[in-house]
Amino acid sequence: MENQYLSIQGVQKKFGRFTALDNISVDIKKSEFVCLLGPSGCGKTTLLRIIAGLENPTAGTIVMNGRDMANVPPAKRNFGIVFQSYALFPNLTAMQNIEYGLKAQKRSRKEVRERALEALALVDLEQVKNHYPAQMSGGQQQRVALARAVAMSPDFLLLDEPLSALDAKVRERLRYEIREIQEKLQITTVMVTHDQDEAMTMADKIVVMNDAQIMQYGSPQEVYQHPKNSFVADFIGSINFWRNQQQKTLAIRPEHIRLSRTYGINAEVEAIEFHGPVFLVHFKVNNPETDLHKSSVKVHVTMHELQEFKLEKGSRVYLDFSPERILAYEA
Structure with a gap:
């Protein structure tokens, strides 16, 4: 070398x-x-x-x-x-x-x-x-x-x-x-x-x-x-994990999830943590049609987004993300 x-x-x-x-x-x-x-x-x-x-x-x-x-x-x-x-x-x-x-x-x-x-x-x-x-x-x-x-x-x-x-x-x-x-x-x-x-x-x-x-x-x-x-995915940085029907472990970083009022996965705010430049918002997914149903999902949210979506405990929004952002591992 x-x-x-x-x-x-x-x-x-x-x-x-x-x-x-x-x-x-x-x-x-x-x-x-x-x-x-x-x-x-x-x-x-x-x-x-x-x-x-x-x-x-x-x-x-x-x-x-x-x-x-x-x-x-x-x-x-x-x-x-x-x-x-x-x-x-x-x-x-x-x-x-x-x-x-x-x-x-x-x-x-x-x-x-x-x-x-x-x-x-x-x-x-x-x-x-x-x-x-x-x-x-x-x-x-x-x-x-x-x-x-x-x-x-x-x-x-x-x-x-x-x-x-x-x-x-x-x-x-x-x-x-x-x-x-x-x-x-x-x-x-x-x-x-x-x-x-x-x-x-x-x-x-x-x-x-x-x-x-x-x-x-x-x-x-x-x-x-x-x-x-x-x-490695879990040890370095923050990440969300869930299983799909093929029994693979799927993962996505909190910064790769977007908030939406009209489309995506239905979710409810469980908790909001202040982390300086961003908030880490914990959502509970309520959507039986997705592998994420009943999962807890962490999302990085800016102060502007927090105010725009009026997020507080109990608020409901949609979560959306690009499929190419998802990491997949053998279970």
């Missing part, structure tokens, strides 16, 4: 009788930002640890930049890693935390200081260089941890749920900052997350995982618009 940097082929990992990874194969290009996305226990952190060399696969190969990593210890893999818990030394300042790894590389005192200052500038934290972790916010600590990782000029960057311990506003800002730094440095990055919003906004490619297997691998647009199975 052109520009391929990291090739994971047929990787399996067993812990006794438990299979944590089952025949995982992924190719990652140089400078790509890839998210491993899935629920807790699906195997994504185990895969990250195998890439780092912190775990050995039971079977399969990891090839990095053309080199088989089977017998290469973590210290020789030249990666930077950022954990959820920051993992900063509490007795060292921000500057000293970044300098620590650089000193281990036997760099000159002048170069260590210069690179540490450059890394702090990259994350816009020069002003806290003499602060200890306890004197910094969670967001600042995580940025110091990121600066420490990139200061070492790693070949690739591994991020293990780096934002999950932060509050929503800080998390949103750091998503943008991490992606901006990654693009500036052009560093191949693999990030573990269970947050679909993080994956959708940050990644070039998403590896959707469940039960130790890859469910789908593609761009955020591909996995959202063309989910390969009902798990």
Whole structure:
């Protein structure tokens, strides 16, 4: 593959009788930002640890930049890693935390200081260089941890749920900052997350995982618009499911359903949720002639539509959608 940097082929990992990874194969290009996305226990952190060399696969190969990593210890893999818990030394300042790894590389005192200052500038934290972790916010600590990782000029960057311990506003800002730094440095990055919003906004490619297997691998647009199975469709974004007479599972996104006064499927408003730019309206379908009869259907509705159709609990309207918007899966 052109520009391929990291090739994971047929990787399996067993812990006794438990299979944590089952025949995982992924190719990652140089400078790509890839998210491993899935629920807790699906195997994504185990895969990250195998890439780092912190775990050995039971079977399969990891090839990095053309080199088989089977017998290469973590210290020789030249990666930077950022954990959820920051993992900063509490007795060292921000500057000293970044300098620590650089000193281990036997760099000159002048170069260590210069690179540490450059890394702090990259994350816009020069002003806290003499602060200890306890004197910094969670967001600042995580940025110091990121600066420490990139200061070492790693070949690739591994991020293990780096934002999950932060509050929503800080998390949103750091998503943008991490992606901006990654693009500036052009560093191949693999990030573990269970947050679909993080994956959708940050990644070039998403590896959707469940039960130790890859469910789908593609761009955020591909996995959202063309989910390969009902798990991916359900895990990423909001969606409606129902069964048809052929016993297939059918699905449609809430934004692909239109409201009408004159035609479509008869439905009654059950509940209205405010979601900022849109309302999520829950309808109960009352139409025996459709497979959706007695189903609950979610629809994204704008403020204008809410007022135009005078929607409130108990209101009746028609729901309409194009057949090409329907996704179909084997039951």
